[in-house]
Amino acid sequence: MIEFLALAACTAIQVEAGAHGPSSVFQVQYPAGSATPLGTLDRRLNAIGYSHAQNLVYGVDDDGRLVALDRSGRLVGTPSPPVHLLRHAVAGAVVGERLVVRVGPWLYSVGIDPGSADYGRISHEASLWPPAEGLAVDDFDLNAADGLLYGVTTHGQGATVVTVDPTTGRVNRVPGTGRLPGGSGYGAVTLSGDGSLYVTNNRHDGRSVLYRVALDGSGAVTEISVRPGLNTTDSSGCLAAPPVVEPPQPTPTPTPPQPTPPQPTPPQPTTTTPPPGAQPVVPPRVPPPAPPPNQPNEPVPPTPEPPPGSEPAPPQQQTPPPPPGDFNLPERKNASQAAEVRHNVRDQRRWSMAAILLILGAGALARQSARRR
Template sequence: MIDLLAVAVCSTIQVEAVHHGPSAVYLVDLPSGAVRGLGTLDVRVNAIGYSAPQDRVYGLDDDGRVVALDRAGRRLDVPSRPSHLLRHATAGVVVGERLVVRSGPRLLAVDVNPNSGRYLEVVQETWLWPAPEAFTVDDFDLNPADGLLYGVATFSHGHAYPVTIDPSSGKVRKVPGAGRLPGGDAYGAVVVGRDGALYATNNREDRRSTLYRVALDGSGAVAEILTRPAVRTLDAAGCLSVPPVVEPPEPTPEPTPEPTPEPPIPPQQPGVPQVPVPPVPGAPPAPPPPPDQPPPDEPTTTTTTEPATTPPPSKSRIAVAEPRAEEVTSINRNVRDQRRWGLVAILLILGAGALARQNARHR
């Protein structure tokens, strides 16, 4: 919506002089007709046109000297000299970096390209015809739709009407289907709006200056927009270019802190207890494993069968026998020893007796 409104609005620089003094500069918005003063120049300026590539306004003073203004209405320094050919010029428009003005029955083109070798010089001349309409066109503007100049022709008696001028041939024609305007002294400010309509301001009509909107669609509609005090000289420069809309930069998102990587967990060794690793402060918890993922396979250990041997005693633990068990063992050992010796004594006694009886028989 905002872009559409910006395209529809046409802001134009307008210069006005009530008497023979210097011109005041205004900014006029079309189609509303809102006016805002920009300041007063030190000379009277007429026949102005707007150069979009340079974003500046060119016009002529009473001595035929080229004057340049910025879009704020301030005069710029340009190397111009007075010219008798341009001294009485009225209407003006910039076409292809040339300020085209009407001076009597002729169109004069002034080179306004700063890079040209003939900067601010008259480089072309075209005669207007037929003469009656050509002499009464006080301002015109370029219509980009067809490349023709559109202005308003006035007469001492009767009505005024819109006309077109072919800048290459100088031919002047009435605009078919356009409505008539009230007669008067002159229509010194003419602008082709961005809506395709012609906006023309009468200098003096019953002691007032009136802005009209003229439809160029063949409907013949003419509407009065604004009335102001009458002026002696008046001219408009055409629609200023729309400055580009600078979007505010988008806020830079704050960088997301990267999570602190968890320390790697060493692989579990058989028979070695694992010490749990404490969590790192501020680190997000580790995500759980996916539910459908099977647990990792345990590593397969190949077992080699060896002959059974008595394991050596452990060096880390010392086995201590209980005292009561050792005492019982010693008592049992003594009893067995006594029985053995008793049995040996009996056998010796019996053997000695047998030997004695045997010896007695032989005697």
């Protein structure tokens, strides 16, 4: 159901004019048929059709110039140079890059590509046949499904739905469609997506009437709306649906940055810079404790007496210990000197005792020799 309603909805541009004066532009909504005025042009316009590729409505003015409108009904660009054969164009529909219009018993195809050399010029023509049917077609619209133009031809007291081949000009009646009332002509024809043909009778009994004609073979014809009578009308056909504009997404509110607590600064060691020329202060070094000196009452071991007649043995030389690797340091040198002094004193004591013993021994020997004599 929703898809059907979407296809049935149709918006078309329609131009209308009285017997004299410029054309007024309306926006017509189908299937309701409501018309909204968009403005009045500075010229009389007819034979309009909608280009889906360009999203523009093209038509021909009374001077035979090609004119473009946007979907709001305003003139776009510069009209083409006038072409005399197009001055009385009525029915119109866009087929590809051409606006196909009817002028008398002829179909003319006018180029609408602004970049082509045939823009505003007739690039193809075909005669309508049979002429009796073709001469009374006031408007038509393109059916993209079969490539044919669908319109209404008026004859006598009634009107019927016909198709027109845009290439050959062949006109054929559509079977299964109901009979429409006659009048001055059906100037606005729109083929809607719901499979119906919406046609406007310009003037019938002083009124302009919009009908919906079913194309499903049922022959149903329904009156939709009534407006004051008009001299000329023409419809562009359904415009492309405007693009759906998504509402802008709200911009997320940025989270304010959390303040970072200050980090404590570690205390920096205070460095005192000596004045220029000052000698650096070297902290005093504490010498290691000296070994305790020998006790004065320490007993001296007795020296053995040498045998009679032998020379006394020279005293043993004490080999001082090797100096340490850092003997050049003052504190280490002082300790070594103190130890050497202590060794010398002890050696002197020993030598003194040995001398006394030698003297006493020599005296005893002398007394013994005197006795023997």
